[in-house]
Amino acid sequence: MAAxxxxxxxxxxxxCVATLSAAxxxxxARQSVHFSxxxxxIQVGYSDLMCYMCLLVVNVIVCVYSFAINLLPKxxxxxxxxxxxxxxxxxxxxxxxxxxxxxxCLERNGNxxxxxxxxxxxxxxxxxxxxxxxxxxxLGFVIxxxxxxxxxxxxxxxxxxx
Amino acid sequence: MAAxxxxxxxxxxxxCVATLSAAxxxxxARQSVHFSxxxxxIQVGYSDLMCYMCLLVVNVIVCVYSFAINLLPKxxxxxxxxxxxxxxxxxxxxxxxxxxxxxxCLERNGNxxxxxxxxxxxxxxxxxxxxxxxxxxxLGFVIxxxxxxxxxxxxxxxxxxx
Numbered sequence: 342m343a344a345x346x347x348x349x350x351x352x353x354x355x356x357c358v359a360t361l362s363a364a365x366x367x368x369x370a371r372q373s374v375h376f377s378x379x380x381x382x383i384q385v386g387y388s389d390l391m392c393y394m395c396l397l398v399v400n401v402i403v404c405v406y407s408f409a410i411n412l413l414p415k416x417x418x419x420x421x422x423x424x425x426x427x428x429x430x431x432x433x434x435x436x437x438x439x440x441x442x443x444x445x446c447l448e449r450n451g452n453x454x455x456x457x458x459x460x461x462x463x464x465x466x467x468x469x470x471x472x473x474x475x476x477x478x479x480l481g482f483v484i485x486x487x488x489x490x491x492x493x494x495x496x497x498x499x500x501x502x503x
Numbered sequence: 504m505a506a507x508x509x510x511x512x513x514x515x516x517x518x519c520v521a522t523l524s525a526a527x528x529x530x531x532a533r534q535s536v537h538f539s540x541x542x543x544x545i546q547v548g549y550s551d552l553m554c555y556m557c558l559l560v561v562n563v564i565v566c567v568y569s570f571a572i573n574l575l576p577k578x579x580x581x582x583x584x585x586x587x588x589x590x591x592x593x594x595x596x597x598x599x600x601x602x603x604x605x606x607x608c609l610e611r612n613g614n615x616x617x618x619x620x621x622x623x624x625x626x627x628x629x630x631x632x633x634x635x636x637x638x639x640x641x642l643g644f645v646i647x648x649x650x651x652x653x654x655x656x657x658x659x660x661x662x663x664x665x
Contacts, residue, residue: 389616392605422661428590428651435594436601443554443602447609448617454551455610457619489590496658499584 349488350411356484357407363477364400367393370470374463385464392440393471399437400478403430403485424492431485438478445471511650512573518646519569522596525639526562529555532632536625547626554602555633561599562640565592565647586654593647600640607633 370393371386387393406426413419449468451459461468493499532555533548549555568588575581611630613621623630655661 383616385616389614390605391608392601418663421659421663424659425652425655425661428655432594432597432648436597439554439598439600439602440605443605444609446553447606448614452551452610454545454547455619455622457617460617486594490587493586493590497583497586499587501580501583 345491346415349491352484352488353407353411356481357404359477359480359484360400360404360407363474363481364397364404366470366474366477367397367400370467370474372464372467374460376463385460385467387471390444392437392444396437396441396474396478399430399433400474400481403434403481406430407481424489427485427488427492431482431489434478434482434485438475438482441471441475441478445475507653508577511653514646514650515569515573518643519566521639521642521646522562522566522569525636525643526559526566528632528636528639529559529562532629532636534626534629536622538625547622547629549633552606554599554606558599558603558636558640561592561595562636562643565596565643568592569643586651589647589650589654593644593651596640596644596647600637600644603633603637603640607637 367387371384373382373384375382387397410423413423445468447457448471449459449461451457529549533546535544535546537544549559572585575585607630609619610633611621611623613619
């Protein structure tokens, strides 16, 4: 039981660090792009697209929650409710990660059929920050998925081990 | 117990219908666009973007699963494993829905900072199909979320009802 508690404690702290890294990488995703042919400079940043702002907010929430939940006493009955909150946060992370991944894929590759050119060649630093943030955020998602599966496993024995 | 079984049966059949509708709407999302100024016609369709193809595949899988799982005998121990599969499918639906939503938002609004124009004005029928598919698929997601929360509620009493 103590080993199991230490394991979930470790997972939550790793989740906290991963989502904090994701939030920091996103918040610093900003770069100026100069188009020399028309002599125009524009700035691209995470705040251009709603899905990156969502990803930032979700990562900040998960980071704070992952840290704070460890302060709950081990014998509290509230740990039962924590399973539901974990499941919700996992879904929020999955959704916001996928939305951001979809957007960065479009920003990287463009969409030939819509006549859109990729912008990662022009703003590589911005794209690297976004991709790093999504990778870290997916780590957070995997951790919450493991926490949910561990909870279901403890309760239900879904693998039907005798 | 019988009422609870009927409730989950009803939810699964609704999920089956919702994901089937989403798959059909997506599979028929295709439209020719004519640019009169340069006299060029292109065809936009769901297969242009990977995220729409993912959404189609996930919806077909969930549709078949939602129907087939009702054939499992009520007293089978395998219902314990079904909770885990439900959770996985819910995450897949959440992810593919969000990715598609993010892409259709970009296709609808464009991205000013990347110099992308929205294409929904040119291909309204295509966009309507995609948006309808995403809405139906979100209904499927909500149903699987409810199924998971019902399962957790039965096992854990997370609201601490005396």
